[in-house]
Amino acid sequence: MSVILAIESSCDETSVAICNNGKITANVIANQTIHQNYGGVIPELASRVHQQNIVPVIHQALLNAKVNKNELNAVAFTQGPGLLGSLLVGVSFAKSFALALDLPLISVNHMHAHILAHFIDDPKPEFPFLCLTVSGGHTQIVLVKDYFDMEIIGETLDDAAGEAFDKTAKLLKLPYPGGPLIDKHAKDGDPLMFKFGEPQIRDLNYSFSGFKTSVLYFIRDREKENPNFIAENLNDICASVQYSIVFILLNKLKKAAKQLGIKEIAIAGGVSANSGLRTGLRDLANEHNWNVYIPAFEYCTDNAAMIAMAAHYKYINKEFVGQGIAPLSRMEF
Missing domain, CATH: 3.30.420.40 (ATPase, nucleotide binding domain)
Structure with a gap:
């Protein structure tokens, strides 16, 4: 049995999902409309908005899943690829959250997760x-x-x-x-x-x-x-x-x-x-x-549900990372 909180912050969506024993029970996404003014994603603005969104999005995901933070078994996050500043927000929060609750950390390759989104729903x-x-x-x-x-x-x-x-x-x-x-x-x-x-x-x-x-x-x-x-x-x-x-x-x-x-x-x-x-x-x-x-539309664009699903299989294999976090190879998979 595993309850995993997953964070996705690779670009301009702040997303948090809860995976309960292989089932997605919450998938909250906060979009950043500010980039519409510039015709594309501005990395510095994206990272700042992630900082504003991440706590309320995590709070909402836990509420939606009806899970208390003390019931969590692991914390997962997108390690890459993505915008450096945006990724740092998710990684830093995941490390702090896991350290405070004494939980193992799971790093996930963003592209790997897109593929494993196919295992969220049937068929x-x-x-x-x-x-x-x-x-x-x-x-x-x-x-x-x-x-x-x-x-x-x-x-x-x-x-x-x-x-x-x-x-x-x-x-x-x-x-x-x-x-x-x-x-x-x-x-x-x-x-x-x-x-x-x-x-x-x-x-x-x-x-x-x-x-x-x-x-x-x-x-x-x-x-x-x-x-x-x-x-x-x-x-x-x-x-x-x-x-x-x-x-x-x-x-x-x-x-x-x-x-x-x-x-x-x-x-x-x-x-x-x-x-x-x-x-x-x-x-x-x-x-x-x-x-x-x-995949369903909500699992096509960047979302934490796909990160949670990849983390579910990593949790089964006990593939955890330490607080130092080893560099993520492009060819991880």
């Missing part, structure tokens, strides 16, 4: 499975052999898919965060109206820097001809951009599934909330007889 994937993990900072195809035996078999060589969405939204003068707004406008547009450059990358790796440049030049050239081009074609531009990014992502995933003969397929990370990606994955599942796993 759960069977090992081995492939997980396409897509967010603002990462794009990876991961071969998941076990809870802690994972291999990155493909990843972006430069920019992430989520960044391609966000930068395109900025070009289209959409407010931050722009990714969800592209998804919204795309529903009313023609995905085949405009064509953009498709990266020619070997193996299972990705590249989105050239794609972003293609969109930039496309909009620049069209606006020279028609200053109102964006306003008159916003839905079609969004639909075409989304279609292109989703096609690039799923084309490599389909290639990986064929090479490895795997039909258990999952997606994770913030971009897995995108409706175009979800629909495209389901279409491929019907075509190739895949079993597809897509």
Whole structure:
């Protein structure tokens, strides 16, 4: 039996979850709206707001789970990757909280946790499975052999898919965060109206820097001809951009599934909330007889429930860290 309190503070969401013997009983998230004024996350502001949010969010999570702090068996936290100042707030609080209550500490890799979010609810994937993990900072195809035996078999060589969405939204003068707004406008547009450059990358790796440049030049050239081009074609531009990014992502995933003969397929990370990606994955599942796993929306973006679930399996293995905390390797899994 284990009751674990988990803290996620890698970017601009302050989140705390409670995992009771493998079941998530609370998942509280405090968003930071201040970054909308700047068109992106300001690291210094993010860390300051985390300091303001972390105590009330922990208090609310304990209330929601109907758990007293003295009933906790461990404290987990995101150690990385993420914004240094934001991570420090979560790590420092976790260390202090655990020290005061004489509890073991569990460090969690943020990307590892995104994958293990699939074990929060049913149905759960069977090992081995492939997980396409897509967010603002990462794009990876991961071969998941076990809870802690994972291999990155493909990843972006430069920019992430989520960044391609966000930068395109900025070009289209959409407010931050722009990714969800592209998804919204795309529903009313023609995905085949405009064509953009498709990266020619070997193996299972990705590249989105050239794609972003293609969109930039496309909009620049069209606006020279028609200053109102964006306003008159916003839905079609969004639909075409989304279609292109989703096609690039799923084309490599389909290639990986064929090479490895795997039909258990999952997606994770913030971009897995995108409706175009979800629909495209389901279409491929019907075509190739895949079993597809897509997290609930609240477990796609950054959240502490996924940190708690990863910590649950680490607790079983007694994988604890000391107050000194050993450095977290990028290739922990």
